[in-house]
Amino acid sequence: MIVTHKKDPGIVKKYASDARKIIIVGCSECAAVCRTGGSEQVKEMAELFSDREVLATISIESPCDKRISARDFRRIAEELSGADALIALTCGTGAQAIAEVTGKRVVAALDTDFAGMVERLGRFYERCSHCGECILNETAMLCPVTLCPKGVRNGPCEGIKGTRCEVYEDRDCVWHTIYRRLEDRGELDRFTAYHEPVDWSKCHSPREVIWERP
Amino acid sequence: MGAPLTARLVYIASIESIEFVAASCAKVPAGTGILLGEYGRINPLAIAGDIRKSFTGPMFIEIISKNKNRDLVDSTVVSSSACGFDGAVFASGLFNAGAGIAKPVYDLDPAQMLKLALALKGNGKIPASFIIAIRSVTGEGPVARRARFYLDEGADYIALETDASTPFERQTLLIEPVA
Numbered sequence: 563m564i565v566t567h568k569k570d571p572g573i574v575k576k577y578a579s580d581a582r583k584i585i586i587v588g589c590s591e592c593a594a595v596c597r598t599g600g601s602e603q604v605k606e607m608a609e610l611f612s613d614r615e616v617l618a619t620i621s622i623e624s625p626c627d628k629r630i631s632a633r634d635f636r637r638i639a640e641e642l643s644g645a646d647a648l649i650a651l652t653c654g655t656g657a658q659a660i661a662e663v664t665g666k667r668v669v670a671a672l673d674t675d676f677a678g679m680v681e682r683l684g685r686f687y688e689r690c691s692h693c694g695e696c697i698l699n700e701t702a703m704l705c706p707v708t709l710c711p712k713g714v715r716n717g718p719c720e721g722i723k724g725t726r727c728e729v730y731e732d733r734d735c736v737w738h739t740i741y742r743r744l745e746d747r748g749e750l751d752r753f754t755a756y757h758e759p760v761d762w763s764k765c766h767s768p769r770e771v772i773w774e775r776p
Numbered sequence: 777m778g779a780p781l782t783a784r785l786v787y788i789a790s791i792e793s794i795e796f797v798a799a800s801c802a803k804v805p806a807g808t809g810i811l812l813g814e815y816g817r818i819n820p821l822a823i824a825g826d827i828r829k830s831f832t833g834p835m836f837i838e839i840i841s842k843n844k845n846r847d848l849v850d851s852t853v854v855s856s857s858a859c860g861f862d863g864a865v866f867a868s869g870l871f872n873a874g875a876g877i878a879k880p881v882y883d884l885d886p887a888q889m890l891k892l893a894l895a896l897k898g899n900g901k902i903p904a905s906f907i908i909a910i911r912s913v914t915g916e917g918p919v920a921r922r923a924r925f926y927l928d929e930g931a932d933y934i935a936l937e938t939d940a941s942t943p944f945e946r947q948t949l950l951i952e953p954v955a
């Protein structure tokens with residue numbers, strides 16, 4: 563799930579300062595779970611813009627999916643044609659998808675943080691940094707690229723303090739935890755399996771996946 | 777393995793003036809080396825030539841991976857050798873040093889730095905005598921395993937803070953902070 567947080571309302575209004583007619587766009591998937599783009603937040607945003615003409619509010623299931631966005635915007639085609647700006651309570655990908663689908667000016671109302679694991683509402687944890695060369699099978703399903711602040715792929719580093727991390731002393735070093743898990747599983751030989759540096763030539767932004775047609 | 781030049785290194789973590797380093801080197805006892813760190817504004821490479829004129833003991837540079845991508849690690853290792861350092865101590869580098877809001881770059885970890893340096897030896901970019909040590913800490917379990925890995929893979933030494941106990945006594949350099 564993509565974790566987002568709200569931008570300062572003043573900043574959102576600043577970027578929409580010359581828009582008189584607006585549409586508020588929420589996301590009923592990730593941003594709804596984060597309580598940054600659900601129906602409640604769409605309502606709040608409409609109130610924030612009560613000094614303008616809010617032509618429509620809409621919650622899209624996955625605004626990052628252009629097919630779904632295009633389908634849902636067709637339902638409010640008339641309002642869309644008259645809008646000066648859309649206020650996107652979505653992640654950055656969603657905001658850009660909306661802009662591409664509608665051709666309208668879009669104001670991003672959220673900041674995008676990371677792809678997170680949801681433990682429960684309000685508890686979101688980053689567990690993968692999308693390095694493109696996954697080593698989880700050798701690290702007992704703990705990602706050192708993400709859980710180690712230095713992203714050390716062959717750890718621990720020299721900063722480890724007992725079992726604790728150099729950077730966050732209230733947390734165990736992930737390499738300590740990896741070691742313990744591998745030990746419990748009788749797989750300690752994996753601990754020193756050497757992990758090459760990531761080949762970033764494969765990870766240059768923007769990354770794309772394009773399926774070949776059979 | 778490179779010749780065992782010394783077992784102790786006096787560590788100057790951050791260099792802010794050449795005079796301070798020269799004065800500190802003058803007090804280093806015979807048989808003890810120096811280790812110049814990269815945390816200060818002055819890079820050890822910039823003063824190596826000056827220090828070499830008066831200091832005849834073993835001279836090491838601490839090369840941290842922090843804020844370097846692999847290309848810069850590569851050139852720093854080669855430059856260290858070219859500038860007269862006898863060897864390098866590799867470390868990931870303190871995460872919280874500095875202002876703390878810059879994007880932290882840790883392109884390589886110490887194990888990967890070791891492999892890079894060994895490849896440089898292999899292709900003659902640095903001499904075989906250039907000593908390679910990796911910073912470690914005293915500990916069991918994951919720490920001991922990783923230290924063993926460094927030595928098995930070709931590091932000449934592990935480097936520990938002074939008076940740490942180590943199972944790799946003959947392959948350990950002890951680092952003592954400059955007085």
Ligand code: SF4
Pocket residue numbers: 689690691692693694695696697698705706707708
């Ligand atoms: S190693 Fe970590 S960052 Fe890389 S793909 Fe696997 S989980 Fe993601």
Ligand code: SF4
Pocket residue numbers: 709710711712713714717718719720721722723726727728729730734735736737738
């Ligand atoms: S102590 Fe462990 S988790 Fe912390 S920075 Fe070092 S290797 Fe990473």
